[in-house]
Amino acid sequence: MLILRGPAQAVAIDPPVLLAPMEGITDRTFRGLVAPLGGLGAAVGEFIRITVAPVPARICRRDLGDPIGIPVAIQLMTPDVDHLADSVANAERGGAAWVDLNFGCPAPVVFSKCAGSALLAHPERIAAIVRTAAGATGLPVTAKMRAGIASPAHLRELVCAAAEAGAAAVTLHARLRIQGYHEPATWAWLAEAADALRRCARPVPLIGNGAVERPSDIARMRTETGVDGIMVGRAALADPFIFRVAAGGAPPTVAEACSWALGYFDALGGGGPKAKQLIRYWRAAGMLEGREDLRTALLRGPARDIPAWLRAQAEGSSTENAVLPSAQAKDATPPR
Numbered sequence: 493m494l495i496l497r498g499p500a501q502a503v504a505i506d507p508p509v510l511l512a513p514m515e516g517i518t519d520r521t522f523r524g525l526v527a528p529l530g531g532l533g534a535a536v537g538e539f540i541r542i543t544v545a546p547v548p549a550r551i552c553r554r555d556l557g558d559p560i561g562i563p564v565a566i567q568l569m570t571p572d573v574d575h576l577a578d579s580v581a582n583a584e585r586g587g588a589a590w591v592d593l594n595f596g597c598p599a600p601v602v603f604s605k606c607a608g609s610a611l612l613a614h615p616e617r618i619a620a621i622v623r624t625a626a627g628a629t630g631l632p633v634t635a636k637m638r639a640g641i642a643s644p645a646h647l648r649e650l651v652c653a654a655a656e657a658g659a660a661a662v663t664l665h666a667r668l669r670i671q672g673y674h675e676p677a678t679w680a681w682l683a684e685a686a687d688a689l690r691r692c693a694r695p696v697p698l699i700g701n702g703a704v705e706r707p708s709d710i711a712r713m714r715t716e717t718g719v720d721g722i723m724v725g726r727a728a729l730a731d732p733f734i735f736r737v738a739a740g741g742a743p744p745t746v747a748e749a750c751s752w753a754l755g756y757f758d759a760l761g762g763g764g765p766k767a768k769q770l771i772r773y774w775r776a777a778g779m780l781e782g783r784e785d786l787r788t789a790l791l792r793g794p795a796r797d798i799p800a801w802l803r804a805q806a807e808g809s810s811t812e813n814a815v816l817p818s819a820q821a822k823d824a825t826p827p828r
């Protein structure tokens with residue numbers, strides 16, 4: 493179990509496994525369908541940027557949605573402390589289990605406004621932001637960061653700046669800003685950060701993140717690096733059952749995996765672009781594993797073919813027939 497200790501309240505995360513914030517993916521619909529599968533201890537919502545006014549409580553309430561049986565944090569992103577204390581208080585009023593602060597977003601539009609990962613060049617600003625946020629709520633406040641912008645040289649200083657300013661835990665995405673999302677993650681940086689956080693003036697837990705691909709990677713990250721919690725990003729979209737299997741539950745059948753994906757599309761009011769987003773990553777129950785040709789065909793075809801393909805898979809039809817419904821329909825249309 494991982495405990496986040498805030499000034500007035502603590503949050504227990506059991507198992508110590510978290511769903512990462514992923515803008516456009518891990519919204520309340522996705523979270524609400526992954527949590528009941530089991531094995532997930534908590535989730536962090538997609539970032540909300542603080543701009544010209546405090547983030548209202550109603551926005552936090554809307555983003556959180558109905559309770560899903562696990563703690564869910566609101567993540568805020570800001571370049572400075574303007575409107576931060578009020579936003580944090582509103583996140584608490586809106587029902588956040590805790591408040592997470594984003595110091596990792598690499599997007600140029602964020603970086604150019606000196607928010608997200610741009611703050612990794614300014615540990616003193618990270619400290620000021622964490623201190624202001626932690627002073628505005630009784631809830632735990634956590635900081636999610638990368639190992640640096642172009643080098644991990646200041647990693648120890650960065651994680652300790654957040655801890656000593658009052659963070660209840662630090663999450664480290666073990667990549668640099670310049671590495672985006674595709675370079676391999678460097679888990680050695682997690683071990684280094686965990687060590688730094690044990691030795692700093694105010695020791696706090698470390699949540700490790702980056703390149704957890706398979707259920708077994710969750711335990712492996714913990715034993716290899718000494719992190720206190722593990723956060724999973726894209727692999728949760730590739731296989732929403734990753735948490736259940738990591739916790740010792742049964743791997744999903746193809747029918748169960750398809751039914752989950754179809755339920756997800758239904759909950760979204762139809763697949764649309766999210767159907768393609770899912771297929772880009774999908775490998776639950778071994779589906780599309782080693783079948784990049786099929787994945788590409790599904791991505792190139794119309795989005796409406798994807799539910800049809802999933803239904804055919806669930807019924808045990810051959811993938812080749814199932815991938816072609818619209819192609820067949822097109823072939824069957826007489827030339828005008």
Ligand SMILES: Cc1cc2nc3c(=O)[nH]c(=O)nc-3n(C[C@H](O)[C@H](O)[C@H](O)COP(=O)(O)O)c2cc1C
Pocket residue numbers: 512513514515516517537538539567594596597636665673701702703704723724725726727
């Ligand atoms: C599409 C996408 C959106 C993301 N949005 C956020 C976000 O809103 N806040 C944040 O802190 N990190 C965000 N991230 C980073 C993830 O939380 C995570 O740190 C990253 O994907 C590495 O973990 P992984 O290798 O398990 O995917 C995003 C990542 C992706 C791929």
